[in-house]
Amino acid sequence: MEIQYLEFMKHLFRFNRQVYLDHNATTPISSRVQKKMEQVLKYHYGNPSSFYGIGRKSAELVEDARRHVANTIHADSSEVYFTACATESNNAVLKSVTAHFHPKKNKIVSTPIEHPSVMNTLAYLATQGVVVELCPVDSQGRVLLAELEKRVDDDTFLVCCMLANNETGVIQDLRAVTKIARKNGALVLTDCVQALGKIPIDVHALDIDYASFSAHKLYGPKGIGALYVKQGNPFTPLLHGGHQESGLRAGTESLHNIVGFGAACQDVDKLLVDGGQIRRLKRRLIQRLKEIKPDCVINSPETESECLPNTLSITFPGVENAGLMGMLDYRGIAVSAGSACSTGEDTPSHVLKAIGLSDQAARETIRISLGPDTSARDIWYMAQVAQNYIEGRVSFVNMITPAQLNENILFDENTFILDVRPPNDRKKVRGLPNSHEVNPVFVEKYLKQLPRDKQILVYCPGGGLSVMISYYLKAKGFKRVTNLRGGLDGWEKRRGDLYQKYAGQNVTVLQPDEVDGLG
Ligand code: PLP
Numbered sequence: 001m002e003i004q005y006l007e008f009m010k011h012l013f014r015f016n017r018q019v020y021l022d023h024n025a026t027t028p029i030s031s032r033v034q035k036k037m038e039q040v041l042k043y044h045y046g047n048p049s050s051f052y053g054i055g056r057k058s059a060e061l062v063e064d065a066r067r068h069v070a071n072t073i074h075a076d077s078s079e080v081y082f083t084a085c086a087t088e089s090n091n092a093v094l095k096s097v098t099a100h101f102h103p104k105k106n107k108i109v110s111t112p113i114e115h116p117s118v119m120n121t122l123a124y125l126a127t128q129g130v131v132v133e134l135c136p137v138d139s140q141g142r143v144l145l146a147e148l149e150k151r152v153d154d155d156t157f158l159v160c161c162m163l164a165n166n167e168t169g170v171i172q173d174l175r176a177v178t179k180i181a182r183k184n185g186a187l188v189l190t191d192c193v194q195a196l197g198k199i200p201i202d203v204h205a206l207d208i209d210y211a212s213f214s215a216h217k218l219y220g221p222k223g224i225g226a227l228y229v230k231q232g233n234p235f236t237p238l239l240h241g242g243h244q245e246s247g248l249r250a251g252t253e254s255l256h257n258i259v260g261f262g263a264a265c266q267d268v269d270k271l272l273v274d275g276g277q278i279r280r281l282k283r284r285l286i287q288r289l290k291e292i293k294p295d296c297v298i299n300s301p302e303t304e305s306e307c308l309p310n311t312l313s314i315t316f317p318g319v320e321n322a323g324l325m326g327m328l329d330y331r332g333i334a335v336s337a338g339s340a341c342s343t344g345e346d347t348p349s350h351v352l353k354a355i356g357l358s359d360q361a362a363r364e365t366i367r368i369s370l371g372p373d374t375s376a377r378d379i380w381y382m383a384q385v386a387q388n389y390i391e392g393r394v395s396f397v398n399m400i401t402p403a404q405l406n407e408n409i410l411f412d413e414n415t416f417i418l419d420v421r422p423p424n425d426r427k428k429v430r431g432l433p434n435s436h437e438v439n440p441v442f443v444e445k446y447l448k449q450l451p452r453d454k455q456i457l458v459y460c461p462g463g464g465l466s467v468m469i470s471y472y473l474k475a476k477g478f479k480r481v482t483n484l485r486g487g488l489d490g491w492e493k494r495r496g497d498l499y500q501k502y503a504g505q506n507v508t509v510l511q512p513d514e515v516d517g518l519g
Pocket of ligand 1: 024025084085086087088115117162164165166191193194213214215224225
């Protein structure tokens with residue numbers, strides 16, 4: 001009896017446990033930061049541009065926060081501007097510097113492992129006539145300096161290279177990069193988003209001209225970024241309007257977020273100290289995962305000085321990341337398959353491809369990113385769940401291959417087909433016949449409408465998102481849940497005949513129930 005009770009408690013404990021191992025996607029807000037922000041929201045509503053007392057107080061808070069950010073990166077306060085996010089910072093620099101130099105100079109040299117906020121802006125600039133060259137990286141993601149030398153010339157006005165990569169954690173030899181840029185008279189933009197709070201940053205010592213930062217990666221709020229512009233460098237605003245931020249970034253300041261960013265920066269020294277413990281935990285995790293799957297491949301640099309202390313990119317040959325992540329999610333563990341922005345798409349991560357992984361290996365790769373709140377027990381638990389999954393000891397969601405999805409299943413009265421594609425994808429490709437469309441962002445708002453006595457067949461474009469939702473449905477008590485492996489893309493390719501005949505027929509759009517997402 002006692003043993004049964006113990007087992008029951010263990011069961012409960014497991015199912016309620018939350019282990020967050022995706023700190024590179026975002027971080028929980030620290031309670032100290034949160035308190036400061038609450039104070040601002042409650043008492044400091046004055047517009048920093050207003051001259052009367054409460055306005056002046058708000059302006060003072062902005063300047064305090066600016067000083068904290070500047071101190072953390074060893075810049076002067078006059079070189080730091082607040083933006084809405086690092087995506088804006090990257091866009092603003094790339095577009096503004098281009099406007100300054102182009103077409104007198106034509107070229108930007110960057111790397112193939114930059115964040116989409118850089119990659120997609122570069123792709124846009126290329127359509128405007130800018131020559132964009134990407135310097136190859138080695139299998140660890142390090143920029144090949146000899147290749148960089150070959151590409152940077154006197155036609156190059158900007159070299160854009162991140163300090164640390166979000167997916168593998170590789171840290172670049174930025175000093176060597178800036179030297180090459182300087183020799184050719186080019187400016188340097190560095191995305192420091194993942195580095196801030198994980199490794200020390202001194203923008204003057206690194207000799208960079210522009211740098212981008214984001215508060216939500218270091219236990220600060222979402223929706224606030226910063227931009228470093230070295231004194232005297234060209235910069236024109238992306239947004240025109242009021243005179244805020246010395247006229248370089250118009251729009252009433254998001255005061256609580258700015259104060260939150262400043263407060264988060266005040267904790268950076270402590271975060272850097274915590275890095276030692278985080279690195280030790282990562283080492284233990286690597287050792288454990290190697291025991292579980294000896295043929296696993298570590299994509300993050302194993303030389304510790306070349307990798308962020310918290311980041312591990314690992315490939316498990318033969319284990320699709322979608323299924324593994326679904327199982328981890330089912331057990332309350334959050335990891336990611338690539339950068340958060342690309343999760344849900346079936347395209348393998350551009351970073352993993354750039355360091356030489358095949359499409360298949362990229363689909364067998366997960367990113368684990370630890371934080372100061374990660375414990376040894378969390379690591380042990382994550383490894384245990386992964387082991388059970390990898391060794392085939394658990395499988396709660398049925399899988400169906402595209403080839404198996406035939407008319408009998410499509411038109412079976414006891415099968416309820418659930419389309420969890422993001423709405424934009426539906427505009428591009430017709431879905432399975434008899435399917436029921438729901439918005440995957442708030443799938444919990446449809447639960448009451450899903451039949452509990454039927455098999456639920458879940459599909460998305462590539463089979464990744466749907467497997468997470470399949471596991472979610474299992475956790476919510478749906479007994480028979482089946483996931484379409486390879487998704488609609490796979491079915492269209494394998495069963496083109498059925499796709500041509502039936503796709504888009506008899507589709508029902510379900511309306512979400514009114515449930516407050518925060519409730
Ligand atoms: N750069 C890197 C390396 C990132 O990891 C991210 C966020 O994932 C960004 C830029 C974009 O930051 P934000 O969310 O503030 O736009």
